[in-house]
Amino acid sequence: MVNAPAVDLAVELGRLRLPNPILVASGTFGYAREMAGLVDLARLGGIVPKTITREPRAGNVPWRTVETAAGLLNSIGLDNDGIEAYIAHHLPYLASLGPPVITSIAGHNYDEFVAMAARLADCPGVAAIELNVSCPNVSGGVDFGADPAMCERVVRGVRAACGLPILAKLTPNVTDIAAVAVAAERGGADAISAINTCLGMAVDWRRRKPLLGNGMGGLSGPAIKPIALRCVYQVARAVRIPVVGIGGICSIDDVLEFFVAGASAVQIGTANFYNPTVSMKILDALPAALTEAGASSVRDIVGTLQLGSPSNCSKV
Numbered sequence: 001m002v003n004a005p006a007v008d009l010a011v012e013l014g015r016l017r018l019p020n021p022i023l024v025a026s027g028t029f030g031y032a033r034e035m036a037g038l039v040d041l042a043r044l045g046g047i048v049p050k051t052i053t054r055e056p057r058a059g060n061v062p063w064r065t066v067e068t069a070a071g072l073l074n075s076i077g078l079d080n081d082g083i084e085a086y087i088a089h090h091l092p093y094l095a096s097l098g099p100p101v102i103t104s105i106a107g108h109n110y111d112e113f114v115a116m117a118a119r120l121a122d123c124p125g126v127a128a129i130e131l132n133v134s135c136p137n138v139s140g141g142v143d144f145g146a147d148p149a150m151c152e153r154v155v156r157g158v159r160a161a162c163g164l165p166i167l168a169k170l171t172p173n174v175t176d177i178a179a180v181a182v183a184a185e186r187g188g189a190d191a192i193s194a195i196n197t198c199l200g201m202a203v204d205w206r207r208r209k210p211l212l213g214n215g216m217g218g219l220s221g222p223a224i225k226p227i228a229l230r231c232v233y234q235v236a237r238a239v240r241i242p243v244v245g246i247g248g249i250c251s252i253d254d255v256l257e258f259f260v261a262g263a264s265a266v267q268i269g270t271a272n273f274y275n276p277t278v279s280m281k282i283l284d285a286l287p288a289a290l291t292e293a294g295a296s297s298v299r300d301i302v303g304t305l306q307l308g309s310p311s312n313c314s315k316v
């Protein structure tokens with residue numbers, strides 16, 4: 001019997017080491033308790049819980065989610081219990097699971113981002129911080145990710161306030177995402193997460209009303225995968241730090257596509273809602289898929305996209 005060749009699944013995102021490249025995305029996995037009966041949480045490469053803010057937030061008025069063709073539109077509005085409740089109630093559970101906990105934070109302004117990072121700096125169980133500078137559902141929330149100078153300043157401030165690895169999560173709702181990524185790198189980010197949701201709208205023409213209570217929301221799911229792949233590709237070519245791919249991932253083929261486009265790891269989001277065990281299925285399939293690609297580690301395949309003559313494979 002021939003043994004399958006060993007594949008090294010570990011990845012490094014700057015100072016953050018992950019056991020494997022399959023993570024779950026903020027806002028789509030709760031604080032993990034909800035998924036415990038369905039998913040072997042200890043196997044995940046990392047968990048990014050729902051974004052926290054300094055104070056508790058009730059979020060936006062309903063409706064807050066609408067299904068669209070191949071996607072989901074949401075305007076949750078960062079509904080969360082605030083940083084102190086997170087530290088007291090959610091973090092101990094998350095930290096007990098094993099995978100690195102990448103705590104996602106959002107501030108209304110520079111000072112809030114920095115104060116939250118300083119508060120988390122010495123909290124046991126936080127492996128890294130993901131800066132949500134890209135939420136489309138909170139007024140003011142998107143500005144940091146839309147402006148390179150503001151993004152650089154907030155990353156630099158957070159870096160000075162805490163020694164944890166930093167991931168800057170960027171919005172696709174800009175003209176030049178690479179410029180924002182370069183700014184985040186200059187500010188001291190360890191990695192770039194790309195992308196958050198794409199600003200969108202759903203309309204009930206009979207009532208002449210938007211379907212979301214907030215009017216507009218963020219589109220996610222398979223509908224945005226081509227946009228996310230394009231963003232990852234552009235960012236990966238512009239920065240030296242690793243990129244975490246997010247957007248529409250729901251299969252092992254999607255994961256490999258993101259690796260080839262330049263991602264060193266991925267986060268699975270909307271797919272968790274309609275297929276809660278998707279992360280486990282992808283993890284099961286990952287070693288064989290890397291072997292099929294001729295890679296003995298994730299590193300071997302990252303950014304190997306060859307431009308020029310297009311693939312003659314009809315599958316897209």
Ligand SMILES: Cc1cc2nc3c(=O)[nH]c(=O)nc-3n(C[C@H](O)[C@H](O)[C@H](O)COP(=O)(O)O)c2cc1C
Nearest residue numbers: 025026027051074132195196220221247248269270
């Ligand atoms: C219902 C919902 C809530 C979300 N909440 C957050 C959040 O709190 N923080 C954040 O950074 N991203 C949030 N996101 C964005 C996801 O983390 C992810 O970036 C995006 O959905 C694209 O990935 P996907 O297509 O796999 O879902 C949310 C997405 C959805 C669908």
